Amino acid sequence: MKQRVNFYEKGQNALKTLFNMGAYLKKSSLDQRLIELVDFRVSQINNCAYCLDMHSKDARAHGETEQRLYSISAWRETPYFTEKERAALAWAEAVTACEVPDEVYAQVKDHFTEEELVDLTLAISSINTWNRFNIAFPMPDAVGTYRVGQFG
Template sequence: MGTVNLSKQHPEQYKLLAGLDASVAAALAAAELDPLLVELVKIRVSQLNGCAFCLRMHTRDAIAKGETADRLAVIAAWWESQYFSDQEKAALALAENVTELPVHDDHDTVDDALTAEQVSAVSWLVIVMNAWNRVAIRSHYPVAP
């Protein structure tokens, strides 16, 4: 069998995932997480999963929200740069931890940079982002210039 567009084949499940996404967005806002941090997490998860569709979308979203080219350029090696705040580093480490189970690296700790509410909200963000990546990759969403 060739490519199957999951959102068209099962639109109700797609709508449910979109609803979960909206609920997670509300939790992120309630946890007072910066919208740029949210986009950075979405980008990093999409890098880890190799999802070109989501990478392009969330990089564009981050730029529209004021993200810099320098930070976008080094996000794949965020732990080696001084571009990110402690809270952003904690969220990116958490994103990697949730995406790559189990993680065996030096940057998988959250420390005290995030509250329990923020850890939960970011964890749900990563879970939903992983789901979106899998829908886009499995459906072979086009990514052309």
């Protein structure tokens, strides 16, 4: 494979924008543990190894259990997730697939305010963007090296 651009070195302006979105989301009313669950699930869907490593570690640092992380791809069939988390995971999957049925919207509206729903959608868009950059410009040697809090 031909050497690809090192996004983390050459994409500083783009990175600032992505980090600013992350800083905004940390100040939002969304529970950080919920954001980590969504980030982990979307990264599974997108097959982003670096983000899976990062968000599994960050989720555990926020009190997430191994059992829930191991079963998140089957969240519909497990008793481990609250109705609010289920709504967020359904929303994350639908937004990531670019197909948002009315019933998924109705479900998520029952658990989030309008502002929270906008912020949740921004979180989903943000992790999808990170996934796509990490897949387009892979750094296989970096997978497994993330440390909790490494990026602020």
